[in-house]
Amino acid sequence: MADSDQVILTMTGISRAFPGVQALQDVDFNLRRGEIHALMGENGAGKSTLIKVLTGVEHPDSGVITLDGKVVQVKSPQHAQELGISTVYQEINLCPNLTVAENIMIGREPHRAGRIDWKAMNRQAREILLRLDVDIDVTQTLGSYSVAIQQMAAIVRALDITSAKILILDEPTSSLDAYETDQLFQVMRKLKSQGTAIIFITHFIDQVYEISDRITVLRNGKLVGVYDTDALPQLELISNMLGRIVVDLDDVSRHKAARAHDASADPLMQARGLGSTGAIDPFDLDLYAGEVMGFAGLLGSGRTEIANLLFGVDKPDQGTLTLGGQPVRKFSPLASIERGVALSPEDRKAAGIVDDLSVRENIVLAIQASRGWFRYLSSAKQSEIADKYIKLLNIVTPSAEQPVKNLSGGNQQKVILARWLATNPQVLILDEPTRGIDVGAKAEIQKLVVALADEGKACIFISSELEEVLRCSNKVVVLRDQEKISELSGDEMNEDVIMRTIAGS
């Protein structure tokens, strides 16, 4: 054990149950001053719940929290802040319709003569952001910026609470690119040297090894162990998290290599000069049945915009799109579903799940939408579909009737995949399907994508993780600044070429 005066926080015997789920069972956790402590575990391992208990969002059924040697009961998130515990949550919980400055300073606005001093507020917000090398106009609404910037604002907001003794970062890097991640790590190191204790939750194994000092692993709501990062081999970490033999991801790539689409066939989906002003420059695209096409590019490069165009969320203002030789005239999600095109959207919370509906209803939503109002699937049929996909995709839920909001992020993602697989699509577009989910689920989703292509479906796979894109795809489309700049296949498909293509050299 470490010197007791080094320990700033101890959580002992924490338990918390939800209807049908024991989210935490007798979990111990401790945190030292000036350390970066990674909290690791699969989806539903209890990481988020532990954080919620620590930040007063949830109250533990039993267990003791000791902060600075004193037993505390964290009553509410606000109380947690007063105690010096600041958090950036996995999903961005800011107000997109307020300005960046307002979001950062909300609740702590500088006042002058009893009124908010807007000038000072904007100046302060800007200064704080500049410390992170983020140079933006803080008087614009937060929603007008990319997810990455929004994430930065959320982090900055938590950091700015000057009395923060403990900073919790829940998946902060899942929407950041490599450069932005580096920026964040620099700030984290600086805070660490000042004695701030940081709890870091991520699914990026590499990042854990890059920055953390210690690792606590949870599995199924129970503590697996606490390790010094240096002394824990990666493979052991992963098998601790999964509790089973590590899925061999190489399987996916080997499998992929054995598969090649019939080049003489006509493309399943073909775009010619398709574009939408202000979103994506005109591009050509040929997608064949049985292939996985990866999209690589930085955030805001136009990846999501292409996906939205192909699925009909946005309407093109130029060019043509054909599907199976038929020109597409009607651009809407419903028309796309009827054509056999599916899109698992980037923003799971805002555009994916319907959180109060049950797992069953979420799964049948798209297929029912394509059937219309009156050809209602009987409840028996709905349950049958839901149960089939719960089993097929290993969705962890007490029952199909559980509200989907009670599921962990990775399982929610699987529910959305199930929704689309149920429509039996010809073309499946997956926009960041593995964001913020654990290694095991990631491997499952990658395998699934490859298996679907084997069945003769065409997939578009969009991810910020280059490695993942390369592993699954037969072809990689590279995008930069809302423009398709290159299409790589064969030997050209490696990280080096892609990065240099993106960099434009």
Added chain:
Amino acid sequence: MAQSNSLWNRFKANQVFWPLVALGLIMLFNALFTPNFFRLEIKEGHLFGSLIDILNRGAPLMILAVGMTMVIATEGVDLSVGAVAAISAAVATVLINPALGQQLIASDKLVENVTATPLPVVILAALFVATLCGVWNGMLVSRGNIQPMVATLVLMVAGRGIAQLITGGQIITVYYTPYFVIGNGYLAGVPFALFIVAGVSLAAWLLTRKTAIGMFVESVGINVRSSFYSGVNEKNIKLLVYTFCGFCAGIAGLIVSSNVKSADANNAGLGFELDAILAVVIGGTLMTGGRFSLLASIIGALVIQSMTTTMYAIGVPAMAAQAVKAVVVMAVILLYSEQFRSVVGRVFGRRKEVRS
């Protein structure tokens, strides 16, 4: 924590539980303080009694609550139901008026027990106009992307003007007895209006629970963007619920005007919109949309109506009635607040329940 799936716990988790508790408390109050409250009599082959009275007088509100529930479930609100009810009443009475088109309203012809237009046509016309009002609201909200409160405010204000134009600014009295059946008649000893309530409720239940519409309504109310991405035509769903709400308001208007045997453009259905919203809220459907229960809203309407009837029965002065009602409503709403319940629970030293 023991996972109890007993019938009682499932019932407690059901949306109708708290509305039933509220209704039960009012009934308990009556059992203790209102003599003969639960007595049912049969006079001239008709059922009589306070309970029947509550059901009968509550009929328009129950129907409005059904329509309003679906609107609120899509995260909307319809403020125009009172005005639409007035329009419906105006259309019906004007079409019945045998002196239609004649200058002299108070002519002998007016008081004859005849109608200028066949009754089925009268009813269809009134409902058609009311439904059209609903379509108007629905178009403003779904196609015009106007916030529901603002969009329906238009008709709330303008509707009474339209009703006045239809009636020529007069309070039109009806002397055609077959029309009275709607709001005053009896069928098999039971007030006729209750059959209308049952019919509308059944239709709404079939429409929402035996088709995909209910799921789409909830889905749109919870997350409109996810619904759109999933191919749900959220615009048509919104159009549908406002249209249906207009239709319900039309029926309510007919019952009210039949009941008072006249149509008053300024006062028919006055305050209906707020009572209907309150009924839905008491029924536990959130104003932020999502999960809804038609039955719970109907019980909510009965809570409001039984409160009113109780106050008449125990002789609360009319001027104090509103204040008393406000206190009771506040108590009911507090019952719903989990925070409040947990405070009460702590005060009484009960263990706080684990809830998601």
